[in-house]
Amino acid sequence: xxxxxxxxxxxxxxxxxxxxxxxxxxxxxxxxxxxxxxxxxxxxxxxxxxxxxxxxxxxxxxxxxxxxxxxxxxxxxxxxxxxxxxxxxxxxxxxxxxxxxxxxxxxxxxxxxxxxxxxxxxxxxxxxxxxxxxxxxxxxxxxxxxxxxxxxxxxxxxxxxxxxxxxxxxxxxxxxxxxxxxxxxxxxxxxxxxxxxxxxxxxxxxxxxxxxxxxxxxxxxxxxxxxxxxxxxxxxxxxxxxxxxxxxxxxxxxxxxxxxxxxxxxxxxxxxxxxxxxxxxxxxxxxxxxxxxxxxxxxxxxxxxxxxxxxxxxxxxxxxxxxxxxxxxxxxxxxxxxxxxxxxxxxxxxxxxxxxxxxxxxxxxxxxxxxxxxxxxxxxxxxxxxxxxxxxxxxxxxxxxxxxxxxxxxxxxxxxxxxxxxxxxxxxxxxxxxxxxxxxxxxxxxxxxxxxxxxxxxxxxxxxxxxxxxxxxxxxxxxxxxxxxxxxxxxxxxxxxxxxxxxxxxxxxxxxxxxxxxxxxxxxxxxx
Amino acid sequence: xxxxxxxxxxxxxxxxxxxxxxxxxxxxxxxxxxxxxxxxxxxxxxxxxxxxxxxxxxxxxxxxxxxxxxxxxxxxxxxxxxxxxxxxxxxxxxxxxxxxxxxxxxxxxxxxxxxxxxxxxxxxxxxxxxxxxxxxxxxxxxxxxxxxxxxxxxxxxxxxxxxxxxxxxxxxxxxxxxxxxxxxxxxxxxxxxxxxxxxxxxxxxxxxxxxxxxxxxxxxxxxxxxxxxxxxxxxxxxxxxxxxxxxxxxxxxxxxxxxxxxxxxxxxxxxxxxxxxxxxxxxxxxxxxxxxxxxxxxxxxxxxxxxxxxxx
Numbered sequence: 090x091x092x093x094x095x096x097x098x099x100x101x102x103x104x105x106x107x108x109x110x111x112x113x114x115x116x117x118x119x120x121x122x123x124x125x126x127x128x129x130x131x132x133x134x135x136x137x138x139x140x141x142x143x144x145x146x147x148x149x150x151x152x153x154x155x156x157x158x159x160x161x162x163x164x165x166x167x168x169x170x171x172x173x174x175x176x177x178x179x180x181x182x183x184x185x186x187x188x189x190x191x192x193x194x195x196x197x198x199x200x201x202x203x204x205x206x207x208x209x210x211x212x213x214x215x216x217x218x219x220x221x222x223x224x225x226x227x228x229x230x231x232x233x234x235x236x237x238x239x240x241x242x243x244x245x246x247x248x249x250x251x252x253x254x255x256x257x258x259x260x261x262x263x264x265x266x267x268x269x270x271x272x273x274x275x276x277x278x279x280x281x282x283x284x285x286x287x288x289x290x291x292x293x294x295x296x297x298x299x300x301x302x303x304x305x306x307x308x309x310x311x312x313x314x315x316x317x318x319x320x321x322x323x324x325x326x327x328x329x330x331x332x333x334x335x336x337x338x339x340x341x342x343x344x345x346x347x348x349x350x351x352x353x354x355x356x357x358x359x360x361x362x363x364x365x366x367x368x369x370x371x372x373x374x375x376x377x378x379x380x381x382x383x384x385x386x387x388x389x390x391x392x393x394x395x396x397x398x399x400x401x402x403x404x405x406x407x408x409x410x411x412x413x414x415x416x417x418x419x420x421x422x423x424x425x426x427x428x429x430x431x432x433x434x435x436x437x438x439x440x441x442x443x444x445x446x447x448x449x450x451x452x453x454x455x456x457x458x459x460x461x462x463x464x465x466x467x468x469x470x471x472x473x474x475x476x477x478x479x480x481x482x483x484x485x486x487x488x489x490x491x492x493x494x495x496x497x498x499x500x501x502x503x504x505x506x507x508x509x510x511x512x513x514x515x516x517x518x519x520x521x522x523x524x525x526x527x528x529x530x531x532x533x534x535x536x537x538x539x540x541x542x543x544x545x546x547x548x549x550x551x552x553x554x555x556x557x558x559x560x561x562x563x564x565x566x567x568x569x570x571x572x573x574x575x576x577x578x579x580x581x582x583x584x585x586x587x588x589x590x591x592x593x594x595x596x597x598x599x600x601x602x603x604x605x606x607x608x609x610x611x612x613x614x615x616x617x
Numbered sequence: 618x619x620x621x622x623x624x625x626x627x628x629x630x631x632x633x634x635x636x637x638x639x640x641x642x643x644x645x646x647x648x649x650x651x652x653x654x655x656x657x658x659x660x661x662x663x664x665x666x667x668x669x670x671x672x673x674x675x676x677x678x679x680x681x682x683x684x685x686x687x688x689x690x691x692x693x694x695x696x697x698x699x700x701x702x703x704x705x706x707x708x709x710x711x712x713x714x715x716x717x718x719x720x721x722x723x724x725x726x727x728x729x730x731x732x733x734x735x736x737x738x739x740x741x742x743x744x745x746x747x748x749x750x751x752x753x754x755x756x757x758x759x760x761x762x763x764x765x766x767x768x769x770x771x772x773x774x775x776x777x778x779x780x781x782x783x784x785x786x787x788x789x790x791x792x793x794x795x796x797x798x799x800x801x802x803x804x805x806x807x808x809x810x811x812x813x814x815x816x817x818x819x820x821x822x823x824x825x826x827x828x829x830x831x832x833x834x835x836x837x838x839x840x841x842x843x844x845x846x847x848x849x850x851x852x853x854x855x856x857x858x859x860x861x862x863x864x865x866x867x868x869x870x871x872x873x874x875x876x877x878x879x880x881x882x883x884x885x886x887x888x889x890x891x892x893x894x895x896x897x898x899x900x901x902x903x904x905x906x907x908x909x910x911x912x913x914x915x916x917x918x919x920x921x922x923x924x925x926x927x928x929x
Contacts, residue, residue, distance in 0.1 A: 437816075462812055463816070466809060467805075476806055476818075476819070486798055487793070488802065490797075530817065534818070
């Protein structure tokens with residue numbers, strides 16, 4: 090638990106000296122893929138056979154080479170952090186470990202070569218579990234029933250009760266105070282709770298043991314508090330001899346929870362070292378990001394609120410006092426608080442009102458819950474980007490093909506969607522790149538108000554910086570942004586922040602008043 | 618070639634041609650042209666209702682219009698009565714038939730939205746109401762269609778049915794509507810992901826309303842033409858068009874789950890369905906065997922087509 094003490098390094102970017110010491114900056118940052126083997130000797134005292142070992146694994150999807158020769162080991166008693174840009178091959182690698190599909194190269198489990206016959210069932214039986222970025226629980230079933238899907242052993246009378254107890258106990262263990270009942274239908278839960286159920290389910294045990302759990306962006310829709318609970322649990326699990334692969338774009342999380350960090354780029358491992366030898370900036374550099382380190386604190390002085398009539402005002406349905414959300418032209422408004430406290434409902438409400446108002450104001454929505462609210466899965470990237478702007482892209486009665494193509498190409502360049510052709514299916518993109526397409530859809534529309542529902546899920550750090558810049562530039566042109574986010578850092582980009590709790594606005598902070606303590610304090614109890 | 622192989626409607630045409638070939642093999646090549654003429658004649662009516670049904674099915678899971686047969690019957694009955702065998706009333710009859718379809722479509726959508734009934738139940742119950750109206754209205758004598766209308770619906774030029782050509786033009790138009798207009802794009806979006814469509818700015822209610830009305834209007838048109846073709850309206854004239862319209866959509870390579878459709882497949886499927894029955898009749902199969910073989914062949918085509926798509 091060497092990292093326990095440095096957990097508080099999360100989010101603020103400052104790191105204990107011990108992290109930085111002992112490593113010449115910039116030196117040895119980029120290793121060749123042979124680094125994986127060498128780090129075995131550098132090990133952490135767990136020199137026994139790795140649970141899973143990949144040797145020169147390659148994987149292609151059509152013309153796209155997702156993995157170009159990856160070596161990787163996961164050992165018991167270790168948390169492996171995996172970082173890299175959108176489309177670097179992280180999710181592909183995880184699907185491979187979980188046995189979703191095969192690949193060229195050698196895969197060994199517990200030292201036994203299983204290349205070519207590694208499948209989901211074998212992986213499960215050997216205690217390898219995966220929490221996918223695109224959630225894989227069935228929305229039409231209850232929480233307990235979803236737990237049963239994993240555990241064939243829960244049969245006979247009372248299976249539902251036993252499955253419910255199994256999942257509830259695990260939820261209690263990982264996320265105390267989670268507020269989820271085993272009888273809840275998963276589809277009715279907000280995305281944060283769905284993600285909690287998915288995570289808890291991966292750690293439940295009946296017949297097969299749990300030895301290695303792969304967490305792909307597990308905290309992307311969790312708020313800071315719940316994410317903390319999860320990372321603490323990961324450390325406990327690892328201390329008990331388990332193994333975790335943690336994929337995240339939140340570098341603070343990786344640095345505080347992982348023992349060893351693997352950096353991927355373009356389908357290859359480009360760096361691998363103990364987490365203690367990385368700092369936030371060396372990690373960003375290793376990913377090959379051009380983006381500078383995030384600025385700290387308010388970047389610019391808070392502007393005075395205009396006295397003009399606001400562009401929109403809205404009150405949550407459950408609000409009892411006179412508080413309401415007010416947004417002016419050119420403002421970026423943050424919606425904060427713990428996940429699932431009515432922020433998304435507020436955005437959907439405002440969106441409906443803007444559309445219902447007919448002419449005049451127009452709204453565009455950037456979904457955070459891509460699968461449910463955003464992506465049209467059967468369409469190309471171009472079709473997905475242009476849907477909201479089709480009415481402008483007409484020539485006579487017909488859609489102007491050249492116009493839609495030009496718009497999609499333009500946004501591919503501007504926001505950096507990694508694809509050779511915008512006519513490829515949207516599902517050929519990695520999760521983060523799909524999210525970029527959704528951004529392009531909203532920013533490319535003529536909407537005056539852009540509503541963003543925790544939109545940075547799965548987006549890498551370099552792109553985030555670019556999108557922040559775009560939001561700022563668009564706001565200066567007069568657009569209004571309403572931005573629900575679960576990341577404290579993002580609130581710093583907002584002119585004004587409303588904190589939500591239990592479906593109500595409980596705090597109203599101008600940029601100059603914004604501090605993490607204030608947001609957290611009002612998230613948990615009434616602000617005095 | 619690669620383009621052709623990736624078309625979802627390919628299998629409907631392959632199957633239609635194969636069945637035609639099998640029929641000709643039995644007759645020793647005689648009557649091939651006549652069979653094709655008959656196939657196009659009857660496929661025309663299937664396709665008219667298939668067009669509307671396809672747009673409805675594209676709206677996504679649970680969307681289907683079961684009131685098509687009743688609408689055909691009602692529109693046919695009212696139109697023949699309005700025209701009353703006079704050639705001067707042909708246009709008025711057409712407008713009345715389509716208006717009748719539009720009215721049924723509005724009623725269907727009102728049930729779906731106002732009473733929040735699932736479309737399958739709403740259109741089923743409205744079909745009983747519409748059918749009863751048709752019975753009450755069309756009770757008694759059978760009125761002949763105006764002679765010009767009868768001539769038009771049965772006309773052939775060198776063995777090519779004129780009506781079929783007109784409906785091919787209409788189909789081409791609807792293919793453009795599906796693929797190249799904002800309306801078509803919105804229908805497809807709703808079928809893939811209703812919630813995402815709403816959040817992407819698609820006017821979901823209006824689009825669904827327009828689609829149900831259009832489907833019923835096509836059924837009205839079909840009733841009008843069918844009454845001209847078969848020498849008057851009858852109370853059972855719509856019967857076979859319910860399952861056929863749905864089968865057309867499926868065999869034609871459109872997704873039953875919605876969001877993915879094509880127009881050419883409707884023609885392939887319509888020809889195929891007619892030719893299967895012709896083939897089995899030629900072989901002298903009895904009714905029981907004929908139904909069973911039809912079922913098996915349809916399953917085979919759908920399996921072949923969906924297998925193809927999975928590979929792609």
